[in-house]
Amino acid sequence: MMRSVISHPEVIVVNSVHFRKTLDNDGELRLTGLPGKKGEEAEVIVIFQHAAPEGMTLGDLLKSDIVGLWKGRTDIGDSVEFARELRKKIQRRGN
Numbered sequence: 001m002m003r004s005v006i007s008h009p010e011v012i013v014v015n016s017v018h019f020r021k022t023l024d025n026d027g028e029l030r031l032t033g034l035p036g037k038k039g040e041e042a043e044v045i046v047i048f049q050h051a052a053p054e055g056m057t058l059g060d061l062l063k064s065d066i067v068g069l070w071k072g073r074t075d076i077g078d079s080v081e082f083a084r085e086l087r088k089k090i091q092r093r094g095n
Contacts, residue, residue, distance in 0.1 A: 015035060015036075016093070017034065017035060019031060029046065031044075070082070
């Protein structure tokens with residue numbers, strides 16, 4: 001009798017930590033007190049929130065830094081699908 005072996009992909013446990021920090025110096029952000037251990041890999045996504053000026057037009061929005069934010073990212077294939085998956089993750093986290 002021949003048995004087939006099914007290979008399972010590696011299981012990765014993700015621990016998410018949310019910080020809201022204010023930059024003390026231009027371009028500098030320091031995180032301390034993280035739950036990780038030396039040698040563990042961490043992925044950091046930094047999202048800056050800027051208040052939209054009152055009366056911002058579509059043209060103003062298109063000229064802003066928001067459009068093309070993910071341009072040149074080699075780890076994002078389809079940016080629309082990437083954004084959709086981010087929204088799904090955020091919705092699941094809220095439940």
